[in-house]
Amino acid sequence: MADQELELFIHSQGERSRLAVASPREVLRDVLVRAGVIKEGDHELLVFVGEWDGAVREPVEVEDGEDQHEPVNVLLTIEALELHHHRHVHVHKCKRVAVEVNFTGHTKRHRFSPATTIGVVTQWARRKFKLDGAAGAEYVLRICGSTKQPRPSEHLGELVDSRTCAICFDLVKEVTPQG
Amino acid sequence: MDKPDQRLFEADLASAAFRAGVQKGYWGLAGTDVLPQQPTWPLRILWIAAVIRTNAPDRYYVQLDSSDYRAVPPTGTFWDPATKSLLEVAKRPKGRPDSRFAKVFRTDWESGRAFYHPYDRVAAKGHPKWTTEQPSLIWDNNHTIVDYLEEIHLLLDCGDYLGR
Numbered sequence: 508m509a510d511q512e513l514e515l516f517i518h519s520q521g522e523r524s525r526l527a528v529a530s531p532r533e534v535l536r537d538v539l540v541r542a543g544v545i546k547e548g549d550h551e552l553l554v555f556v557g558e559w560d561g562a563v564r565e566p567v568e569v570e571d572g573e574d575q576h577e578p579v580n581v582l583l584t585i586e587a588l589e590l591h592h593h594r595h596v597h598v599h600k601c602k603r604v605a606v607e608v609n610f611t612g613h614t615k616r617h618r619f620s621p622a623t624t625i626g627v628v629t630q631w632a633r634r635k636f637k638l639d640g641a642a643g644a645e646y647v648l649r650i651c652g653s654t655k656q657p658r659p660s661e662h663l664g665e666l667v668d669s670r671t672c673a674i675c676f677d678l679v680k681e682v683t684p685q686g
Numbered sequence: 687m688d689k690p691d692q693r694l695f696e697a698d699l700a701s702a703a704f705r706a707g708v709q710k711g712y713w714g715l716a717g718t719d720v721l722p723q724q725p726t727w728p729l730r731i732l733w734i735a736a737v738i739r740t741n742a743p744d745r746y747y748v749q750l751d752s753s754d755y756r757a758v759p760p761t762g763t764f765w766d767p768a769t770k771s772l773l774e775v776a777k778r779p780k781g782r783p784d785s786r787f788a789k790v791f792r793t794d795w796e797s798g799r800a801f802y803h804p805y806d807r808v809a810a811k812g813h814p815k816w817t818t819e820q821p822s823l824i825w826d827n828n829h830t831i832v833d834y835l836e837e838i839h840l841l842l843d844c845g846d847y848l849g850r
Contacts, residue, residue, distance in 0.1 A: 514705055514709065516702045516705070516706045516709075517702070523701070523702070523703065524701075524702040524703055524706065525702050526700070526701065526702040526705055594706075594709060595706070640845060641782065641785075641844070641845030641846055642845075644844040644845050644846055645785075645786055645846075649822065654821040654822045655822060656822040656823075658832075658833065658836050659836065659840065660703065660706065660707070660832075660836060681786060682819055682820045682823075683785075683786040683789050684786075684789050684790065684802050684803060684804065684809070684813070684816065684820070685789075685819070686813055686815060686816075
């Protein structure tokens with residue numbers, strides 16, 4: 508049981524997520540090198556474990572908040588990093604992603620961990636704009652200046668440009684099919 | 687030998703995005719607990735989790751026809767593991783009247799044989815205007831079965847879902 512291999516979901520910027528299989532005693536860095544996500548000598552990249560959802564518990568009145576998700580030491584083992592629980596690993600140049608969400612002429616901002624799903628950012632935005640409950644369920648995020656509505660399971664780190672570490676969304680009502 | 691569309695579909699079932707959904711209990715391929723083996727390609731039976739509602743199941747099964755996958759989207763509807771056939775209308779998930787949920791899972795169109803959604807092949811073919819009305823939901827060959835399942839899962843997990 509203790510040596511049972513785990514499926515890990517590896518996320519990095521501009522790519523679809525990758526699957527890696529690892530044993531509990533492996534060092535995370537070795538797994539990431541084997542998966543081709545980092546190379547020997549890469550020192551700029553930050554590695555986060557888990558999917559961060561702290562923003563959904565942020566009090567509504569807080570403006571310009573920031574997540575507290577810290578990068579991990581990749582020389583630790585899968586077991587020590589509790590990846591049997593976390594499962595998701597994010598490799599990114601940005602420690603935080605500055606997100607702006609626009610709705611009805613107003614803008615809310617938060618500095619998210621790159622390991623945050625679009626689903627969490629959407630929940631945060633609905634709360635900030637007081638669109639909780641069933642009525643808010645049809646509001647989704649669209650990348651500013653585009654028609655792209657990322658899937659809720661996508662991660663900010665996969666979408667954001669690592670040169671800017673920032674992204675803008677409009678909160679829009681999902682179209683109901685008609686006709 | 688498997689066909690190219692079947693190989694692509696099976697590769698997507700092995701992808702990180704699909705496996706992550708399985709790990710979270712959001713969806714999966716129907717197992718031997720409900721049918722001895724999957725039907726002949728291009729049909730596949732999958733399950734999708736639903737939020738808890740009184741007297742309603744915690745998951746629904748769908749039968750999807752994925753011929754020519756990914757060039758065209760799948761099509762299909764709810765499936766009954768008890769009868770091994772399409773789920774009768776009375777047992778299908780119900781939504782708040784006039785909601786997007788109610789529209790997507792409507793049963794008064796095409797006899798309820800497909801979902802009323804741009805990711806469904808039958809619905810998309812019959813509604814060419816949707817490409818301009820819902821440009822974010824135009825299926826192309828970068829889309830996978832995960833996009834399809836995530837749309838259905840979101841609806842079954844939302845406040846507009848009332849139960850069965």
